[in-house]
Amino acid sequence: MAQFKVGILGATGAVGQKFIRLLQNHEWFKIEALGASERSAGKSYKQAANWIESIPMPEDVSGIEVRNCTASEFGDVDFVFSGLDSSVATEVEADFAKAGIPVISNAKNYRTDPTVPLLVPEVNPDHISMIDKQTFTEDGSGWIVTNPNCVAVPLVMSLKPLYDNFGIKSVILTSMQAISGAGYPGVPSLDILGNVVPFIGGEEPKIAAEPLKLLGRLNDGVLQHADFPIQATATRVPVLNGHMLSIAVQLEKEADAEEVKKALKEWKSPIGDLKLPSAPNFPLNVFDDDFYPQPRLHADSQKGMQTAIGRVRNSNVLSISYIAMAHNTIRGAAGGAILNAELLVKKNYIK
Incomplete structure (x- = not known):
C-alpha cells in the first residue's frame, strides 16, 4: 500500500x-x-x-x-x-x-x-x-x-445488530462520560472530583440525532434516516477514558435477552475482510460477567477501538437493556x- x-x-x-x-x-x-x-x-x-x-x-x-x-x-x-x-x-x-x-x-x-x-x-x-x-x-x-459524536459510536455499534435483526421502536439511554471528552483543560476539578455532573451542554441533541443518520439507508443515492425516537441523558463522571452507556431498547420484533446476546455475538463486521490497519479484529465484545465492561479494564481493548457490551437482560419497561462502553478519544474521535x-x-x- x-x-x-x-x-x-x-x-x-x-x-x-x-x-x-x-x-x-x-x-x-x-x-x-x-x-x-x-x-x-x-x-x-x-x-x-x-x-x-x-x-x-x-x-x-x-x-x-x-x-x-x-x-x-x-x-x-x-x-x-x-x-x-x-x-x-x-x-x-x-x-x-x-x-x-x-x-x-x-x-x-x-x-x-x-x-x-x-x-x-x-x-x-x-x-x-x-x-x-x-x-x-x-x-x-x-x-x-x-x-x-463520541457517545453515538458505542451506541450505534451496539444498536446495529439489533436494528438489522429485530428492528427498533425506541431507545432510552444515560451516558456516563469520561472527563477526557471535555478536552483540555476540561472540567474544573472542584466540579468533577467525587461528583457526577448531570448535564453536558449540546450533547443530548447529537446523541439523539446522529444514530438515525448512521443507521439510515440509501435509496437512489438519497439517505433515508432511521425513524425511531432516542431519549438521551448525558452526564459527566470522574473517569479518565471510556464513555459508558446504560441503554434500554424497545424492539419491533420481540426477543429475549439470550436472542439479543446471540445476535450481538454473531454479528459480522462488513469491513472485516478489508484488512484495515486500525480496524479491531473483534469490534464487539459481549461479556457474560455482570461486572463487565468497566472503563478502566476495557477502554483500551483492541487498541482502544473495540465496543464492549455487558449486562444484556430483559427489561420490565422496554424490551431489553444493556451496558455499552468505548474509548471516547480513540474509537469515538x-x-x-x-x-x-x-x-x-x-x-x-x-x-
Missing part, C-alpha cells in the same frame, strides 16, 4: 495530539504538516503544543513548523484530518475541500449535511458514496467526511477518523 502524506488541523489541541499519537508508525499514513491557530503558526510543534498525551512527544513531529490552517499552506498533503474546534471548522474545512484537499473531520459542523457521510465503517460503509453528491470541486477531488480514512483509501476516494 502506498504511503499517503497527511495534514492535521487543530494539531495542538487534545484531539490533534491523539491523531499524532495514533499515526505513529502507521502503515499507510505519514504526518507531513501540522496546522493550528495564528498564535502557534511559525513555531515548532514542541514550542506550540502543551503535550498532554501519556507518551513523550514523538521526535519526528516535535521539530515540524506549525502552519496556519489555510489550504494554501497545505498543498503538499494528500488529505487532512481535522481536530478543529466547531467555532472555526465550518469555514476552514470548506476552504480545504474547495481547494481539492479531502477533509476527514472530527468536528460536528458537517455531520448533518445531507451530502456528507457521517461514518462508522462497521455500521454504514456504503454511505461513503454520498461523497459523489458533494460540490466543493467540479472534479470531485475535494470533499468532507465526518465521524460521529481520532481513531475512528483514522479508520474512516483507511476505508476511503480502500474504496479509492483517497488516491
